[in-house]
Amino acid sequence: xxxxxxxxxxxxxxxxxxxxxxxxxxxxxxxxxxxxxxxxxxxxxxxxxxxxxxxxxxxxxxxxxxxxxxxxxxxxxxxxxxxxxxxxxxxxxxxxxxxxxxxxxxxxxxxxxxxxxxxxxxxxxxxxxxxxxxxxxxxxxxxxx
Amino acid sequence: xxxxxxxxxxxxxxxxxxxxxxxxxxxxxxxxxxxxxxxxxxxxxxxxxxxxxxxxxxxxxxxxxxxxxxxxxxxxxxxxxxxxxxxxxxxxxxxxxxxxxxxxxxxxxxxxxxxxxxxxxxxxxxxxxxxxxxxxxxxxxxxxxxxxxxxxxxxxxxxxxxxxxxxxxxxxxxxxxxxxxxxxxxxxxxxxxxxxxxxxxxxxxxxxxxxxxxxxxxxxxxxxxxxxxxxxxxxxxxxxxxxxxxxxxxxxxxxxxxxxxxxxxxxxxxxxxxxxxxxxxxxxxxxxxxxxxxxxxxxxxxxxxxxxxxxxxxxxxxxxxxxxxxxxxxxxxxxxxxxxxxxxxxxxxxxxxxxxxxxxxxxxxxxxxxxxxxxxxxxxxxxxxxxxxxxxxxxxxxxxxxxxxxxxx
Numbered sequence: 108x109x110x111x112x113x114x115x116x117x118x119x120x121x122x123x124x125x126x127x128x129x130x131x132x133x134x135x136x137x138x139x140x141x142x143x144x145x146x147x148x149x150x151x152x153x154x155x156x157x158x159x160x161x162x163x164x165x166x167x168x169x170x171x172x173x174x175x176x177x178x179x180x181x182x183x184x185x186x187x188x189x190x191x192x193x194x195x196x197x198x199x200x201x202x203x204x205x206x207x208x209x210x211x212x213x214x215x216x217x218x219x220x221x222x223x224x225x226x227x228x229x230x231x232x233x234x235x236x237x238x239x240x241x242x243x244x245x246x247x248x249x250x251x252x
Numbered sequence: 253x254x255x256x257x258x259x260x261x262x263x264x265x266x267x268x269x270x271x272x273x274x275x276x277x278x279x280x281x282x283x284x285x286x287x288x289x290x291x292x293x294x295x296x297x298x299x300x301x302x303x304x305x306x307x308x309x310x311x312x313x314x315x316x317x318x319x320x321x322x323x324x325x326x327x328x329x330x331x332x333x334x335x336x337x338x339x340x341x342x343x344x345x346x347x348x349x350x351x352x353x354x355x356x357x358x359x360x361x362x363x364x365x366x367x368x369x370x371x372x373x374x375x376x377x378x379x380x381x382x383x384x385x386x387x388x389x390x391x392x393x394x395x396x397x398x399x400x401x402x403x404x405x406x407x408x409x410x411x412x413x414x415x416x417x418x419x420x421x422x423x424x425x426x427x428x429x430x431x432x433x434x435x436x437x438x439x440x441x442x443x444x445x446x447x448x449x450x451x452x453x454x455x456x457x458x459x460x461x462x463x464x465x466x467x468x469x470x471x472x473x474x475x476x477x478x479x480x481x482x483x484x485x486x487x488x489x490x491x492x493x494x495x496x497x498x499x500x501x502x503x504x505x506x507x508x509x510x511x512x513x514x515x516x517x518x519x520x521x522x523x524x525x526x527x528x529x530x531x532x533x534x535x536x537x538x539x540x541x542x543x544x545x546x547x548x549x550x551x552x553x554x555x556x557x558x559x560x561x562x563x564x565x566x567x568x569x570x571x572x573x574x575x576x577x578x579x580x581x582x583x584x585x586x587x588x589x590x591x592x593x594x595x596x597x598x599x600x601x602x603x604x605x606x607x608x609x610x611x612x613x614x615x616x617x618x619x620x621x622x623x624x625x626x627x628x629x630x631x632x633x634x635x636x637x638x639x640x641x642x643x644x645x646x647x648x649x650x651x652x653x654x655x656x657x658x659x660x661x
Contacts, residue, residue: 113602113653117595147594147610148624171624173592231598 115224116231117174124185124218125178129238131188132156132165142241144233149176153241161192168238175222175231180238182219192246199239199246206235258554261547261633266290268634275605275639280425280454280583280630282476289480292539293532304531305505305522319531322538323521329541330452330471331462332488339487339494339521340534344453345375347472347487348419350524351449352379354497355470355489356417359447362388364416369394369402370620371424374613376451380419389416396620400427400577408440415446422455426612426628428559428576428583430455438467447493453477457544457632458552458581463488475533479633480540484533487524494520501526551633556581558640559631565644571651575626582631585612588647591654593625599650600627605643 137154144150149172156165166188168180186202187195204210205223212220225235262268264286267276276284302315324335332338341347356379360366366380370393384391392415394407402420411418418441423430431437431450438448449470452461456473463471469490476482489497499506499517503526508516517523544551559582566572571589588596597609608628611618618624629643 110602110653113599116598117654148615148618149594150624173594175595228598230601231594234594 112224112227116228118221118224120218120221121178122174124181124221125174127181129170129177129180129184130167131184132163134165134167137165137167140241140245142237142244144172144176144237146233147172149173149234149237151176151180151238151241153238153245155242155245157192163187163190163192163195166242168241170238172237173231173234175225175234176237179219179222179235182217182222183238183242186215186217186219187242195242196246199243202239203236206232258634258636261551262636264288264543265634273604275603275642277605277607277629277631277635277639277643279457279632279635280477280628281608282482283457283479283632284634285481286479286540286543286633288543289536289539293481293536296535297532301531304529315531318538319529319534322534322541325538325541326486326488329461329545330456330473330488331464333464334491336519336521337488337491337494339489339524340529341472341485341487341524342483342530343474343476343485344451344472345485347470347485348376348449348451349379350487350500351470351472351489352383353500354524355447355493356380356383357387358496358498360384360387360389360416363414364389365392365412365414366390367392367394367407367410367415367418369396369407369420369424370616371396371400371402371427371429371614372419372421372616373425373451373453374615375453376419376421376449377616380417390414393616394420396424396427396429396617399429399579400424400575401429401579402431404432404437407437411437411440411444411446413444415441415444417447417449419449419451421451421453422461423458424614424617425454426575426583426585426614426617426626428454428580428585428630430459430579430581434466434468438469442467454583458548458555460548469493475537475540478540478544481533481536484530484537486537489520491520494524497524499523499526503527505529547633552581555631555633555635558635558637559584562629562640562644565640566647569644569648569651571655572647575621575623576628584629584631584643585626586629586647587623587626588651588654591650593627595654596627596647596650599653600643600646603642603646603649605629605646607643 134154139152151170154167158164170180209226302312304316304319327335447469450468452473471488474485506526575585593609
């Protein structure tokens with residue numbers, strides 16, 4: 108019985124994050140980035156606003172999908188809220204390395220480090236990365252250096 | 253339940269010797285190999301491999317004879333008139349795309365209608381959607397019944413003189429419902445000057461097929477869903493239709509003559525088999541038919557009984573929603589309320605139960621059912637009663653696990 112692995116994957120911080128709306132700040136007027144996980148049907152619309160100093164002033168990532176994809180979106184919002192574009196990109200890289208390579212999570216990833224065990228579930232890696240790769244795309248597309 | 257039979261069949265599949273604890277319930281996606289199929293492929297690879305239709309030496313002649321022998325075997329297996337009505341393809345998907353892009357471009361134009369159902373696998377939906385975009389024809393999409401079957405009365409009522417092609421799954425891949433009267437649909441569409449294609453990807457494993465009795469003009473299937481290898485499948489097409497159809501893929505092995513001004517094609521079926529063929533796959537397909545044909549009725553009867561029992565047991569678990577048909581002979585599609593299909597599939601995988609979860613390449617159906625994804629367990633000859641018990645027990649455990657229990661800190 109592999110309940111321990113499952114208990115790690117579905118820790119209460121993750122289940123609770125999945126139930127929370129993934130939104131912070133004001134995203135009015137933002138052009139949403141649409142992302143899907145075609146193998147499983149997870150879907151999200153990421154809306155991002157940066158203020159005049161290049162800091163994230165609003166981020167909403169409404170997601171329909173599994174617990175992991177929804178928790179990941181909600182944790183992403185918590186981690187990058189108020190960060191500069193460069194900081195957000197660094198955090199995103201660190202999160203992606205944690206999920207893909209199993210790299211230890213830096214403290215700055217906060218509660219998002221709870222998703223580290225997804226590395227042990229290769230079939231679920233895409234679920235955990237969907238929101239974070241969409242943010243990378245949105246930050247790139249904004250061209251706000 | 254005939255446990256003895258299952259034990260015999262299960263012992264035919266060496267994967268379960270290597271993985272004795274595995275509950276493999278994804279036969280509907282890809283089947284496991286029985287030993288005779290492995291042996292036939294190994295034997296050909298180690299003693300008989302050569303190019304077909306090309307070499308002038310004895311080894312190539314023998315390989316060609318074996319290859320063409322399987323074509324005749326397939327023709328006999330599905331009731332074709334001659335082996336020339338059997339085209340080897342890489343699978344069902346390639347077979348349907350070939351019909352859409354070759355036959356479709358000849359017979360479908362603006363003002364035509366192509367009739368499919370909302371329950372089709374993308375491989376029997378997208379080729380027709382594209383054909384309609386290319387030609388200006390109208391895609392007519394039949395609904396499903398409350399039990400998940402294609403609504404055959406709706407189909408019959410919507411065939412008219414504009415209907416050029418009706419393309420339907422003989423057995424749908426999510427609900428497992430089977431067409432009840434393909435012949436009535438064939439007769440109606442023929443009376444209106446159109447044609448019928450049946451997607452046999454799921455159906456052929458479970459029922460005897462006689463394309464002449466069914467009345468279909470085309471029939472497509474895949475090797476790996478009938479205990480053979482992946483990467484090989486067949487298109488059956490009525491000879492007079494194949495003869496009129498232009499090739500879609502051009503290359504070696506399908507020409508009569510080529511000059512810098514043009515080319516002429518070999519007759520069907522070689523016309524549609526450009527490039528080096530999957531000879532090893534064809535040999536494996538022949539062995540799979542040898543394996544399945546004498547056992548199919550007994551396997552289907554066994555799987556149907558087990559599927560019905562498991563369906564009742566799953567239905568008795570609170571919060572389980574079933575999407576597969578009550579008449580399904582090997583398919584159980586379901587969800588647990590409040591738990592996404594992928595979370596449930598991961599839970600089952602941790603108990604070493606392999607199921608499919610997702611949209612099953614049937615997004616129009618998912619939209620019709622208003623669910624993003626479902627879990628699908630499909631049974632095969634090797635599925636044991638104990639496999640079924642483990643599935644039901646694990647779904648019950650998943651309900652407890654995800655149902656608000658504390659999940660560790």
